[in-house]
Amino acid sequence: MSDVSSSPSSSPSPSDKRDSKDFIREIIDADLASGKHSAPVTRFPPEPNGYLHIGHAKSICLNFGIAKEYGSRCHLRFDDTNPSKEEQEYVDSIQADIRWLGFDWGDHLFFASDYFDQIYAWAVTLIRDGKAYVDDQTPEDIRSNRGNLTEPGVNSPFRDRSVEENLALFEAMRAGNFPDGSKVLRAKIDMAHANLNMRDPVLYRILRAHHHRSGDKWCIYPMYDFTHGQSDALEHITHSLCTLEFENHRPLYEWFLDNLPVPSHPRQIEFARLNLNYTVMSKRKLLQLVDENHVSGWDDPRMPTVSGMRRRGYPAEAIRNFCATIGITKFNGTNDFALLENAVREVMNRDAQRRMAVLDPIKVTITNYPEDQVEELDVINNPEDPNAGTRKVPFCRELYIERDDFMEDPPKKFFRLGPGREVRFRCAYWLKCEDFVKDAEGKVTELLCTYDPETRGGENPPDGRKVKGTVHWVSARHAVPAEVRVYDRLFDHANPDSKKRNFLDHINPASLEILSGCQLEPALADAKVGDSIQFERLGYFCVDPDSTSDARVFNRTVGLRDSWAKEQQRG
Numbered sequence: 001m002s003d004v005s006s007s008p009s010s011s012p013s014p015s016d017k018r019d020s021k022d023f024i025r026e027i028i029d030a031d032l033a034s035g036k037h038s039a040p041v042t043r044f045p046p047e048p049n050g051y052l053h054i055g056h057a058k059s060i061c062l063n064f065g066i067a068k069e070y071g072s073r074c075h076l077r078f079d080d081t082n083p084s085k086e087e088q089e090y091v092d093s094i095q096a097d098i099r100w101l102g103f104d105w106g107d108h109l110f111f112a113s114d115y116f117d118q119i120y121a122w123a124v125t126l127i128r129d130g131k132a133y134v135d136d137q138t139p140e141d142i143r144s145n146r147g148n149l150t151e152p153g154v155n156s157p158f159r160d161r162s163v164e165e166n167l168a169l170f171e172a173m174r175a176g177n178f179p180d181g182s183k184v185l186r187a188k189i190d191m192a193h194a195n196l197n198m199r200d201p202v203l204y205r206i207l208r209a210h211h212h213r214s215g216d217k218w219c220i221y222p223m224y225d226f227t228h229g230q231s232d233a234l235e236h237i238t239h240s241l242c243t244l245e246f247e248n249h250r251p252l253y254e255w256f257l258d259n260l261p262v263p264s265h266p267r268q269i270e271f272a273r274l275n276l277n278y279t280v281m282s283k284r285k286l287l288q289l290v291d292e293n294h295v296s297g298w299d300d301p302r303m304p305t306v307s308g309m310r311r312r313g314y315p316a317e318a319i320r321n322f323c324a325t326i327g328i329t330k331f332n333g334t335n336d337f338a339l340l341e342n343a344v345r346e347v348m349n350r351d352a353q354r355r356m357a358v359l360d361p362i363k364v365t366i367t368n369y370p371e372d373q374v375e376e377l378d379v380i381n382n383p384e385d386p387n388a389g390t391r392k393v394p395f396c397r398e399l400y401i402e403r404d405d406f407m408e409d410p411p412k413k414f415f416r417l418g419p420g421r422e423v424r425f426r427c428a429y430w431l432k433c434e435d436f437v438k439d440a441e442g443k444v445t446e447l448l449c450t451y452d453p454e455t456r457g458g459e460n461p462p463d464g465r466k467v468k469g470t471v472h473w474v475s476a477r478h479a480v481p482a483e484v485r486v487y488d489r490l491f492d493h494a495n496p497d498s499k500k501r502n503f504l505d506h507i508n509p510a511s512l513e514i515l516s517g518c519q520l521e522p523a524l525a526d527a528k529v530g531d532s533i534q535f536e537r538l539g540y541f542c543v544d545p546d547s548t549s550d551a552r553v554f555n556r557t558v559g560l561r562d563s564w565a566k567e568q569q570r571g
Helices: 023-034 054-069 088-101 112-128 139-144 163-174 224-234 244-259 283-291 306-312 316-326 337-351 453-458 522-526 563-570
Strands: 041-044 073-078 109-111 132-135 184-187 202-206 220-222 239-243 267-271 353-355 361-366 375-380 390-395 398-402 422-425 430-438 444-452 480-487 512-520 532-535 539-543 552-558
Touching: 023 054, 023 239, 023 267, 041 054, 041 239, 054 073, 054 088, 054 239, 054 306, 054 316, 073 088, 073 112, 088 306, 088 316, 109 112, 112 132, 112 163, 112 184, 112 202, 112 220, 112 224, 132 163, 163 202, 220 224, 224 244, 239 244, 244 267, 306 316, 306 552, 316 337, 337 532, 337 539, 337 552, 361 512, 375 453, 390 522, 422 453, 444 453, 480 522, 512 522, 512 552
Parallel strands: 041 073, 073 109, 239 267, 353 532, 361 444, 480 552
Antiparallel strands: 132 184, 184 202, 202 220, 361 398, 375 390, 422 430, 430 444, 480 512, 532 539, 539 552
């Protein structure tokens, strides 16, 4: 197999922010120094039974990152051994997510189902060697006879069948002569083994289900444990990297490799999975959220899926940086959601164009401004990027500002608009509130203000007076209407996945607020789906795929600062 770059040269690897090598890279360095391997070959092996989430992103960054650093290759292999839960939709979404994260597998795309003939042949090898047998016990009997951590298992009454009988039964299983669940093929290892995974594990089960690749060719399918290691061996993977829950499976992984004529012997190495508070990572629970309509789909911006984060506006670089920051260890822990959000802010603060938007508008009329006059004011696109330049923003007699930038009876330390108060309108003029208008219900609907023409561009007036407040605004005549979806954390409890509670009980009722009638500066009329923008003073937002030329929709990606930390301090 030829080497291929694992990611575009412009995409930073997960090591870019690491000061020292983690234990996996130290193992790889030792293997290379000893001559055991000339280069590491890794793989990312998802099961196509759901969309990828942020936990998978850590594994993607690790496996593809190692390949990039060492000038080698990383395979993408779908471990598609359970057709009843797998779909082509998931295969497609996984490939799209990995590419979006900045990685590529080149020509090294594989499916475990491509190896089914070889896996079957190796099952026959184990039977011929007296190391596998067909068991007629029910799944319930197999489970109950397995024993537990303190008691050994009980041998199956079918464990001592002859090689000839097992071969004939296994062939009949493949031929479809038995109903689903009536027989399984098991390895003959040790029913008293301290590791429960070694107590005659099931290798094959009868399952009549249409496979997304092999169709109806098979009515028996290999178990994950009997496929994964042999697939690694067939692909000449050198370092099989997986999360800690597979540590107890390693003896079985190695038993299969030791007892079969495989072409290579990969080394399994476990690392701590990515856990994030205020989320659930179980595919089963994520699917439940989708199926029960608690969210709009796998790509709902509140979901911890890669597609959900992309739709919410998270930059791929921010996710890579987050994975690099938390690092690779052997110890499980839970990461703070705020750390991920800070990684997002860091990238977006550097890259996002600034625009003005008013989400809860109140009208401002400048009574001493000419009715038909329109000025084009220069406004900086991004103070973090001098090369971003400026844009022209129209200013006229009627404007919109945020409703909470005005108070009818403001306290002393409220530095925005109130009766008789003067503030700076960003990059425009100083305005003073002279009066206001209310509707029949007593709600303020309009502010009547005057402006100082000596303060164009927001400059201080010649008479030396001062103001402490600056507000953003949008020209009412030129404003672009939009819907804005304000997303927050899907769960209101830091550990919604605790066994002591039903995770659905902790869905945050304030995780989505839909704001209609928002008013945006006209430059946002040309924003494209996926574009990331900082709405000045409000947060970071992106254009949602639901957006059209007639109905623009923006998602809040993240606020300008961590509002949850403040809530916790108040609590």
